[in-house]
Amino acid sequence: MKSRSSEIRRARPVLGTIVEIGAVGLNAGVAIDAAFCEIYAIHRLMSFHEEGSDVSRLNRSVPGEVVRVDPRTYEVLVYAQELSRLSAGAFDITVGGKLVEQGFLPQPHGAAPVDSEASFEDIKLLANDSVSLTRRLWIDLGGIAKGYAADRAALALKMCGVTTGIVNAGGDLYVFGAPQPIHLRYPNNPSLVLPLGMIANSAVASSSGCFANAGEPGAAAEPLIDPRRNASMKWQRGITVIAPRCVIADALTKVVRLAPRRAPKILSRFSARAVIVDRLGARPFNGQHNEMRHAQARSAVSHRSRAVVPAYRVAALEAK
Amino acid sequence: MKTGQWTWLPIICAPVPAIAVPAYAATYLTVEQAQQAIFPGQKLSQSFVTLTSEQAREIERRSDAKVRHKEVQLWKASGGGYFIVDEVVGKHEFITYAVGLNADGTVKQIEIMTYRESYGYEVRNADWRAQFVGKNVSAPLKLSQDIKNISGATLSCRHITDGVKRILATYEIALK
Numbered sequence: 001m002k003s004r005s006s007e008i009r010r011a012r013p014v015l016g017t018i019v020e021i022g023a024v025g026l027n028a029g030v031a032i033d034a035a036f037c038e039i040y041a042i043h044r045l046m047s048f049h050e051e052g053s054d055v056s057r058l059n060r061s062v063p064g065e066v067v068r069v070d071p072r073t074y075e076v077l078v079y080a081q082e083l084s085r086l087s088a089g090a091f092d093i094t095v096g097g098k099l100v101e102q103g104f105l106p107q108p109h110g111a112a113p114v115d116s117e118a119s120f121e122d123i124k125l126l127a128n129d130s131v132s133l134t135r136r137l138w139i140d141l142g143g144i145a146k147g148y149a150a151d152r153a154a155l156a157l158k159m160c161g162v163t164t165g166i167v168n169a170g171g172d173l174y175v176f177g178a179p180q181p182i183h184l185r186y187p188n189n190p191s192l193v194l195p196l197g198m199i200a201n202s203a204v205a206s207s208s209g210c211f212a213n214a215g216e217p218g219a220a221a222e223p224l225i226d227p228r229r230n231a232s233m234k235w236q237r238g239i240t241v242i243a244p245r246c247v248i249a250d251a252l253t254k255v256v257r258l259a260p261r262r263a264p265k266i267l268s269r270f271s272a273r274a275v276i277v278d279r280l281g282a283r284p285f286n287g288q289h290n291e292m293r294h295a296q297a298r299s300a301v302s303h304r305s306r307a308v309v310p311a312y313r314v315a316a317l318e319a320k
Numbered sequence: 321m322k323t324g325q326w327t328w329l330p331i332i333c334a335p336v337p338a339i340a341v342p343a344y345a346a347t348y349l350t351v352e353q354a355q356q357a358i359f360p361g362q363k364l365s366q367s368f369v370t371l372t373s374e375q376a377r378e379i380e381r382r383s384d385a386k387v388r389h390k391e392v393q394l395w396k397a398s399g400g401g402y403f404i405v406d407e408v409v410g411k412h413e414f415i416t417y418a419v420g421l422n423a424d425g426t427v428k429q430i431e432i433m434t435y436r437e438s439y440g441y442e443v444r445n446a447d448w449r450a451q452f453v454g455k456n457v458s459a460p461l462k463l464s465q466d467i468k469n470i471s472g473a474t475l476s477c478r479h480i481t482d483g484v485k486r487i488l489a490t491y492e493i494a495l496k
Contacts, residue, residue, distance in 0.1 A: 185472025
């Protein structure tokens, strides 16, 4: 922890959330500015709301029209399409229409109504960062772009010579350099946190409904759409994914929730692991259908091992 | 250990006890630091602007956001821009932030100065809020120093967005 004194932290509102960036090093201030610049760029490219974004241009495009996008947008689309294929459509960025219908997103300006049959398979990724749609659809990158932005911001920090840093895009974060303690917010009671452990060179992303409707009376559902049922999810538990990249961690939180049976295979393919957080505490996700029963059995055991040392302390001891 | 990506064996063995954080806070910038971050190298001079009731009403009408304080914490930058310190109170959070406006009234930069969240009664308590108003908080609340990186469901920045709308309306009506 000797480096903490020279760490600089800044926070700005962007990507619809509060992004916090911390960096250690002589150039930390300049590096943080560069990292925020990258996040602003990604916001401009991938926002559903901004008329000039790549996403809005795609959402206005006519089927068959070839739209050239920024290489970064293209990269996110490649990731999204791969996850859609692996999860057999459980993860699908073409849920924009449904999110608008349910009031989570505003009606996009100048975009024609969506084809209700449209899915991720109607997005064709062509050569030279070009994209073409085969049906009218509205893409929303809300389930993946924040993670990508965290990765890109971390890259910008590294390129400015930062050796230890963190980018936390409203709860989806990427840590590099010296290990840092990470806590998970408790989904059912946000005033509680759980220690996840010391994390280095990895991303942590979480998904749960607890903040989705903060302050909006009467709202019950949350903005996670199950594309196969075309309905929004209601789920009490939180899912946290630890992965080598934040774009993967961010998207995989949705895959675990929407396709729990396929998830273990997809997680291991990306060298990722998932943790379930609910009123019983945090435990590894193993894809078994009967998670609850396992959890209860385990919590009965845990009464006897109450004096468990928080994970981050164990790691700190090991690091010495 | 160095090459390992994470250490979390205790979680695998048994659920880890939760830690209560009724209040979480982070301090990013003092007023002076925020001024230098947004207007590097420029001289800033404080000016005192108090909104009239009519102006406050008009700002509320245009921005659809409540005017809580009629005193505007305003500095003029030597380059022609404006620096405003503002605060927003959400259901559970209290945020002080600085907005830099270009000479033409467009947003140059927004920096969060302090972020506080509380799940107790404190946010609604005027005394609790008063200790942060208009100054930097150098003495942190009783917090666990180790808890600074929290992963969780994404927080909304809607209150700040509304606050910035209100500041832009304030510029139009009272500063321009």
